[in-house]
Amino acid sequence: MEAGGHDMEAAGHEPYDRSPRARRRDVLQRHQLLRFRGRSVTWLVPLLTLLAIAYVDYNTTGEFRIVSWCVFVSAIAAALCGLWTTVLFAVLALLTYLGADAAWPDQYRAGPADFVLVLVGGILAVLAAAVRVRGERRMLHMMDIAETTRRTVLRPLPPVWGGLDHAAVYLAADAVARVGGDFYDIQPGPHGTRVLLGDVQGKGLGAVEAAAALLGAFREAAYHEPDLATVAARLETRIRRHRVLTVALGRADGDRFATALLLGFPPGDRSTVQIVGFGHEPPLAVGTHGVRLLPAGDGLPLGLGDLIGRAGPPSVLRVTVDPGETLLLVTDGVTEARDGTGTFYPLAERLAAAVARDPRNAEPARLVAHVRDGTLRHCRGRLADDTTVFAVRTTGRPPGPESRLG
Known part of the structure; x- marks a missing residue:
């Protein structure tokens, strides 16, 4: 399926944005x-x-x-x-x-x-x-x-990882570059499974570098740190260190910041999710009952915490989720998609109608596919920004050995 020059693949457990892969044995497959x-x-x-x-x-x-x-x-x-x-x-x-x-x-x-x-x-x-x-x-x-860069930043994830069923799709606004500043990951560990989704300000390789730096910090801190607030603090520190480096290198992009959502799923507790927000769109809980908006937290975007002299990380919210509810996280490529009249994509309303029509649309893979297709139809394939749709849902089964080995 293709629209407006942006390549898509069916939502699954592997990140998207690739156009059909070039066969090395046939340069002329165009x-x-x-x-x-x-x-x-x-x-x-x-x-x-x-x-x-x-x-x-x-x-x-x-x-x-x-x-x-x-x-x-x-x-x-x-x-x-x-x-x-x-x-x-x-x-x-x-x-x-x-x-x-x-x-x-x-x-x-x-x-x-x-x-x-x-x-x-x-x-x-x-x-x-x-x-x-x-x-x-x-x-x-x-x-x-x-493609190699994208898979380094957005590493492939197993179908069920850290006790979470998940699906994701990534659409690059630049169909040639195929990689941008959106990032996401799941990191299981002895203190539960942590999920991160974010969007680095700006485009180009500088945004990719910042996303890679944040993901590297997340993968280590989310595994080792027992407190989600400490993980959040490590992310803030990492983006500041990255900015100091870019300034020291004489580059003009030393003021980058990133909006993000950090989720924590405590071990042995299927009904609670911890949320730390860094100026990002709030997550949606999608289930057979409908769609509800979860709180996004009070944090500023990563890299801007020093503007108010914040002494510590933003607060960690604890939210109750129903069994079978899917948490949907998106970047602003979805929420800021406009049609020909300039109207934004009504995400929550469209999801509520889809779940009412067929409760199976709340499953992560079908949910991501629905949002992807709806967004592209709404903006007629002309994405103004990189777009990531990420859905996770607890499976009811305890995490495997990855929670101990990472």
Whole structure:
């Protein structure tokens, strides 16, 4: 499914935003529409064009000669085919020109001028194909790098992790970069399972670096620290350290901050979730009864706590959740998605209608898919910001050995 140039995949247990992966063995897989039984047939286009030109030229009068149109054959091959296929068609076009022109009496022949046209056109087509294929190889290499970066920042998670069933989808506003400043993770540990979702201010590699720094701090602190407030304090300290480093490096993005939600699921307690908010959109609890808005906490975005001279981390809220309720966390790519009239996406209302229509829509995978599709339909695929939809639900089963080993 594709809309507005943004790639999507069905919500599951693995982060999203990838476009179809480039097959290293076939740099020219860009022409997916011209494939038959898994094989590229783009060569049919210049071949049929060449045959059509030869046929028309042979079956018309001498006053209507189009054999010089063979120059278009190599140009078409350069746009659609690989380098050596383009070379082949450049040679075939030249041979076809020579054979077709020689079949006519002298007074009807196109002559050497058009021969030079077809020859030079073929040479230019081969050069253009070489440049295009080299650029495509470089682009595929960059896409591989972006994919590796994304999987480093947003690591894949097992289907059930830390006693939580979960699903996530990530849509990059930049469909080429495929990675941005949104981040999320689940970290089980001896003190319960902790969940983090956030959005770094700004875009580009600087935002990715800040997200990676926060996730690294979260993965260590969430496992070792018994108090969720201490985990929150470690995140604030980490973003400040990162900002100091960027300033010392002379970069202009030393004022980055991040909104985030930090959740804690205490061990042995399915009915309670701890919430620490850092200026982020509040989570939604979605169940068979409907949708309710949970408190978001009183914290400022990570990196801005020093503006009010806060001595400690924001308060930890304890909220009761019903068995089977799914907690939905989203970034502002969802809540700030606008339609053609400028109306924001009505997330809670759409979810309430979906759950009323089918209670199974409260399941994490179906819930994430519904929000993803609804957001893209609402904004017609034109995402203004990176978009992350993350849903978690307790399974009722105790966490596995990952809670002890991390």
